[in-house]
Each structure stands twice: as C-alpha cells, then as structure tokens.
Amino acid sequence: MKLWTxxxxxxxxCIGSLLFIPSQSSAxxxxxxxxxxxxxxxxxxxxxxxxxxxxxxxxxxxxSTLSATVEKWRVALARExxxxxxxxxxxxxYPLGPGTHGWVVILTDHGExxxxxxxxxxxxxxxxxxxxxxxxxxxxxxxxxxxxMVQQELIPATLTYSDFIANETIAKDRLYMxxxxxxxxxxxxxxxxxxxxxxxEVLPLKDDPTPKLGADDSTLMTxxxxxxxxxxxxxxxxxxxxxxxxxxxxxxxxxxxxxxxLATNQHLTFVTELYDGQVTLPLAVLGYQSWQDELPYLVxxxxxxxxxxxPTALAMGHIY
Numbered sequence: 001m002k003l004w005t006x007x008x009x010x011x012x013x014c015i016g017s018l019l020f021i022p023s024q025s026s027a028x029x030x031x032x033x034x035x036x037x038x039x040x041x042x043x044x045x046x047x048x049x050x051x052x053x054x055x056x057x058x059x060x061x062x063x064s065t066l067s068a069t070v071e072k073w074r075v076a077l078a079r080e081x082x083x084x085x086x087x088x089x090x091x092x093x094y095p096l097g098p099g100t101h102g103w104v105v106i107l108t109d110h111g112e113x114x115x116x117x118x119x120x121x122x123x124x125x126x127x128x129x130x131x132x133x134x135x136x137x138x139x140x141x142x143x144x145x146x147x148x149m150v151q152q153e154l155i156p157a158t159l160t161y162s163d164f165i166a167n168e169t170i171a172k173d174r175l176y177m178x179x180x181x182x183x184x185x186x187x188x189x190x191x192x193x194x195x196x197x198x199x200x201e202v203l204p205l206k207d208d209p210t211p212k213l214g215a216d217d218s219t220l221m222t223x224x225x226x227x228x229x230x231x232x233x234x235x236x237x238x239x240x241x242x243x244x245x246x247x248x249x250x251x252x253x254x255x256x257x258x259x260x261x262l263a264t265n266q267h268l269t270f271v272t273e274l275y276d277g278q279v280t281l282p283l284a285v286l287g288y289q290s291w292q293d294e295l296p297y298l299v300x301x302x303x304x305x306x307x308x309x310x311p312t313a314l315a316m317g318h319i320y
C-alpha cells in the first residue's frame with residue numbers, strides 16, 4: 001500500500017562535502033552497545049558509557065526503574081488485541097537524538113520485530129509513553145533502514161546486514177523531534193542523508209528537522225496503563241478516495257468527536273504536512289485506544305499500526 005506522497009522537493013537529497021556533524025553514540029550501531037536490554041526472564045542491563053551519555057536529567061530515576069516501567073507497559077499492552085506477540089517478547093532500547101531525553105524500545109519475538117515504544121523522561125524524574133506501535137516495521141528499525149539504503153544504492157548490496165550494523169564509518173543517528181517527525185540521520189563518507197524512521201523513505205532534507213510542536217509534558221504524560229477502551233477499523237488505502245485534497249477537515253478537538261466520526265465513517269484519513277511543507281503525509285485512521293485516567297491515542301496505519309497521543313496528532317494535522 002502506498003502511504004507516502006510525492007515530495008514537493010527532490011525525492012532524494014544527499015549533501016556532499018559538508019562540515020563533519022558529530023553523531024550521538026547510538027546503541028543501535030552495535031548490538032553490544034544497547035542502552036537497555038530485557039531478554040525474557042533476565043534483568044535489564046545497561047552499559048556505563050551509554051548510561052552516562054543517555055541520562056537525561058540529574059534527578060532521573062535509576063535505570064532499573066526505567067526498565068521496570070517499560071516492562072510494566074509491555075505486560076499491559078500484551079493483554080490488548082493485536083499485541084499478543086508482546087506476551088513473550090524481549091526488548092532492547094536505544095537512545096534518541098540530542099535533547100530528546102528518550103529512547104526507542106524495539107520488541108522482538110523469536111528473532112522478529114513485533115513492535116516499538118517511544119519512552120521519554122519528564123522533569124519530575126518519571127517517564128512517559130509518547131508513542132507505540134505493532135508490526136514488523138517498528139519505528140527506527142535497523143532492518144528497514146538497511147533495506148532502504150540498499151534499494152537506494154546508498155550502500156552496496158554486497159554489504160551484509162551484520163556488517164552494516166557493525167560498520168562504524170556509517171553514522172546512524174536516531175532523531176525523534178515529536179510525533180510523526182522521526183528520522184534517521186545517516187552520514188557516510190562525505191554525504192549526509194535523512195531517512196524516514198518508519199517507512200525508510202529518503203527525505204528531501206538538508207538539515208536536521210525542527211520540531212513541529214513544542215515540548216508539553218501536560219499533553220504527553222502517561223504513567224499507568226490500566227483499562228483500555230479500543231475501537232479499530234480495517235486498514236485502507238488513503239489514495240483510493242482523496243477528500244483531503246479538495247475537502248474540508250472535520251471539526252475535531254478530542255475523543256468525543258473522533259468516536260462520533262468513526263461510528264459513521266470507516267474511511268477517515270489523517271493528513272499532516274511535515275518539514276516546512278515539503279512532505280504531505282496522508283494516513284488511514286484505524287481507530288483509537290483510550291486508557292483509563294490517561295490521554296487517548298489515535299491509531300494510524302503507517303507501515304503497521306502506529307499509536308500517537310490524540311492531542312499531539314490533532315495539533316500536527318487534520319482528519320478528513
């Protein structure tokens with residue numbers, strides 16, 4: 001299913017002969033440098049080097065608390081429809097880009113990716129579940145990145161996946177600015193490229209993207225996942241019908257309006273413009289998931305279900 005529109009700028013841009021951009025130490029570049037790991041039945045471990053560089057704020061609770069929080073969320077989500085393969089999943093976490101104070105958690109089951117979480121710290125020393133999703137193409141999947149770079153001939157097909165991961169001359173930095181603004185910053189030789197962290201599409205960017213939204217802990221906090229209320233519709237191709245091109249967006253400010261719209265229309269499309277309008281991204285709305293005493297999540301079809309907190313999504317785009 002085609003989910004990404006044509007770029008308003010050139011579809012592929014690499015910048016040569018730039019000044020060196022220092023890359024953040026990323027656990028994903030080498031499996032041995034994972035910031036946190038939680039194999040099934042084993043305690044989480046963290047390297048001292050990554051702990052020092054990834055520690056977001058002085059009063060951050062211990063790494064064991066982060067591990068326990070992630071594990072608690074995994075168990076809670078594993079009870080929900082569509083998350084059954086999270087029940088026995090192991091997970092690893094990798095630090096996100098500078099200033100984000102967060103991690104991407106990749107879950108695997110029997111060696112295959114089955115989902116992800118975006119976890120960020122907040123000023124009181126606790127953590128928030130900013131985003132999560134299921135499927136074989138999690139956010140910041142190295143498998144997706146490798147496949148994309150081979151297809152775009154950025155790396156030779158003779159370079160194996162294992163060698164790609166171990167190759168430290170290819171800088172692979174994860175940049176998570178806000179919901180839907182998530183990219184890989186890739187530097188190899190004297191070239192700089194940006195790749196969408198979900199789809200693997202090469203982006204028309206020359207510099208690091210700026211966040212579309214400012215930081216707001218009040219709309220991003222999720223501390224407990226208690227009882228969930230969920231409505232889901234089947235996925236569809238948002239290009240089959242395109243009311244988002246000439247139509248007007250639905251008036252929507254919260255969950256009540258979304259529930260009413262989903263009750264009468266199974267083909268709602270969420271549309272956002274990213275990177276200063278260079279990219280228009282339409283995504284099928286699958287439904288919502290609302291946790292007791294917490295903010296609801298809008299579920300979008302983006303190479304698999306992607307759960308983004310509803311206030312964030314509505315601030316970044318419109319529903320048609």
